[in-house]
Amino acid sequence: MTKKDYYEILGVSKDSSKDEIKKMYKKLALQHHPDRGGDAEKFKEISEAYAVLSDDNKRKQYDQFGHQGFDQRFSQEDIFRNANFEDIFSEIFGSGGDNFFDMFFGGGRGRRREQRGSDLHYEIEIEFEEAAFGTEKEINYPRTEACEKCKGSGSKDGKFEKCDDCNGTGQMRKIQQSLFGTIQQIITCRTCHGSGKKITNECKECSGSGLTSNIKELNLKIPAGVDDGNQIRVSGEGDVNREGKHPGDLYVTVYVKPSEIFRRESNDIHIEQNISITKAILGGEIDVPTLKGKEKLKIPNGTQSHTVFRLKNFGIPFVNSKEKGDQYVNVIVEIPKKINNKQKDLLDKFEKESKKKFGLF
Ligand SMILES: [Zn+2]
Ligand SMILES: [Zn+2]
Known part of the structure; x- marks a missing residue:
């Protein structure tokens, strides 16, 4: 059976560019793809033609030796082996042609x-x-x-015999069903994992x-x-x-x-800081712990308990970034539980003064 010329199959001239060939194949693939109700045999024919003509080396050999000479050099598997259909099928169907090889040669083989x-x-x-x-x-x-x-070879002396199961070929035949009926598929030998070799003397180190x-x-x-x-x-x-x-x-x-001092929320850190009642009333500076050590924080006069102050960029850096989170300081005004007589006198005076001035307390 003489096969049709690859250029004829795709309907392109012998001197057409790769782009023209690709364009033509895309058009024909859309028409003949079996998923779209096309004829599988026809689809395979155009795909084979494209696989050869889109590959510079294969195209050159095809031009030089013609169909017969080319077929002697390349098996069907060889033709499809490195052909790049993924690009085209993602362009046409929005997904890759990962199973393309399997479609022609049965499942499980894929591109090894x-x-x-x-x-x-x-x-x-x-x-x-x-x-x-x-x-x-x-x-x-x-x-x-x-x-x-043994450098991973498993052999003590570097000597090997032929693998019995694949007779040294590293491959086995497997019969499988595919789009084109029963086909014989070549798979990697399970015994030698494709090496075709059997170890004569096992390396003791790794058995x-x-x-x-x-x-x-x-x-x-x-x-x-x-x-x-x-x-x-x-x-x-x-x-x-x-x-x-x-x-x-x-x-x-x-x-x-967790830290005993800081509480982390994403890249920000939070602390609670006690301040004295007089500091809250009169204002002033306090020391607060930060990741960088002690830092001065200004407390304005008349600060209420649970006021939150922000120390910008005192938080934790974002991974692989120069940006940092912030530190939040929640000040808690501490009411003293024990005071001495002098403090009591002063506070009594303070209260009298408050009543006089604001009618408070
Ligand atoms: Zn070893
Ligand atoms: Zn084997």
Whole structure:
């Protein structure tokens, strides 16, 4: 059976540009997509043509060797393997063509991406001030790493035999149903995970797994402004995968101890500050604790209890920002429970004076 010319299939000329080819394919894909009631075989035909003509290297070889020569060099899988349909399908349908390969070659195969290792989780508790200013902590946690002795190969001497299950090919055949009926699918060998090899002498250190569990020491940077329950992702510090590569990430949940002085609300901090009755009446300056140490706060005369004063930018910084929250000082006027006779005399006079002047009390 002679196949139709790829240029003819797409209805473009031999010297058409990539853009023209893409435009034409988009038009035809809209027409023939099986999800839109199009003919699957026709859709596959135009997609194959596009996969070849949109790839500079494949197009060159196709032009040079013609259909027959090209087919000898490329399998159907090869043709679709690295073709970029995602762009086009997100343009047309608003979502990627992730399952495109599966559509033609059955599910489960996809584009083989090496699996990442597992993500790991760790919890740490820090002081209130450490959260406010940022800190560095050394943490230790068990982590799966590539065995150092055998460099992750699992072999004691670096010698291997052929894997029995796939006869050294690293692949297995699988029969599956797809859009085009029963197809034979090539999958990665489960025994050797695609390497095609069997270890002759196992590495003693890792019992042939190529992996070891180590205690990882990590210097964890905790940014200023981190809040209770925040999570920090440390990229690439999780477990490695079965091949000893592509580690997952480490997620550290940070718990912040409460402060005895400050109460945090988002990036603002709040304190309660007692002041004397005379300071409230006469006004003056008081010292208040802040994250930066003691700070002077002006109390105007006639300040009522539970008046809240704001110290701008005395709060906690926002993570990765120069901005800061504020500090709020709630002043509580303290009524003395015990006074001496002299104080009593003075207050008696104070009361008489108040009555005379304002008719108060
Ligand atoms: Zn080893
Ligand atoms: Zn195998």
